[in-house]
Amino acid sequence: MMSVEERRLVEELRAGKDEAFDLLMEVYGRRLYNFARRMCRHTEDARDVMQETLLALVRSLHAYRGEGSLQAWLFQIAANACRKMRRRGKFEPDVELSLEAFFPGDRPHDVKIEIPDVMSNPEDRLLRAELNARLEEAIAKLPTKYRSVLLLRDVEHLSTEETARALGLTPQAVKTRLHRARLFLREHLAPYLAAHRDTLAPDSQE
Template sequence: MSTRTDEELLEATRRGDGQALDELLTRHEPQVYRFGLRMCGSEEDARDVLQETLLAAFRELHAFRGDAALSTWLYQLARTHCLRLRRQRVGTPTEFQSLESPEAGRVAAEESLPDARAHARHLGEVLQAAILALPEDAREVLILRDVEGLTAEQAAHVVGIEVRALKSRLHRARLLLREHLATLLGEGAQGTNPGCPELTRELSEFATKEVDQATCVRLEEHLSHCARCAGACDELQRTVSLCRRIPGGAVPATVRAAVRQAMSRTLTD
């Protein structure tokens, strides 16, 4: 394993050392892939982001002046490709990947008990869904700071905003993430039946169907326009609203379960 620093590898690359370039890009592959996975939510998109980022780095490395760390520059490239990919794939169903997966760099210890592994995997899936439901600008700053561990200055450089603005955005992202986690974990959940015949009919109809984003959009539309339901179905409103914000069109199992539980509590109250 090489002990050369990024700076030393960069200098060697600029002198035409192809092996140094390969080593440099290989060193940063895991973090670029992890960022793409957590921003986009699927292995396929993460692989595309990784491939495009490394290709762009290969082509543009000569233009890298070293004003920021190489890792920060690579995050900027990955962010650009991830945003472009997301725009191209709006509405395309996505296969969600848990943060606890080996591909995300999180491998459970072999000696862990099966139920402990299952619990950790479930929490990882809940966390991933909660992060994906964040607005894109909130999601990226939270991933850069709290998941990837960049400093506020580095993260602000990647996103292209002032440090003060990044800290404000990160604060809001953390608060919203906490709300999403509470919603998905059913904390403080309490069903409230508003006595609305139309809502009861819709919930009964959806009880036998798969929960998808169309279901959530339809329910959210009813809850926001029905005078009888307004303010009386807070848990259901929060859950379907979170479901609707998941990018890609697919709904993770943890979100489907949360929506179905909220529907059940509303019906049986």
């Protein structure tokens, strides 16, 4: 459900108050743009998604009933805009590989990859530009259906239920896709993290 602040913001948006739109962009604009950029992988396409999202927001305000949080609704609109662009062939092919296709076929199933949960350390990502670049590269390689879940859950910190609502999935499907996406990131980043274990260890920062 919407918070009191979100409900007030929606009412002010419906009333056409410019300051309400400014506040919306201040709180959600950068997050929506970054989500669109990571989904589309091109700046111009991300801008198109942002424009589509804002237009859809204006058109849908009168029908919005507040069943979920405002941020979940906004990301639902953005995700729909990304899907529309994809159907038009704007930024990705119609056929995509399964996540399993990214893993070596002969990797033992009992091998455990132990690496820090880099998605939960935004300060580390900012300080370590190289690791951040490799993380962005790994996210970009994820198939769309896994990438969208990972971005909403681990980057935008939406709940499982909010992510499910935004993407039109069941909560269990969100959990499954998130698990597989995280496994892929661990697999992709493991060689780099192993090579820089001493640098990235917490003790090395003291």
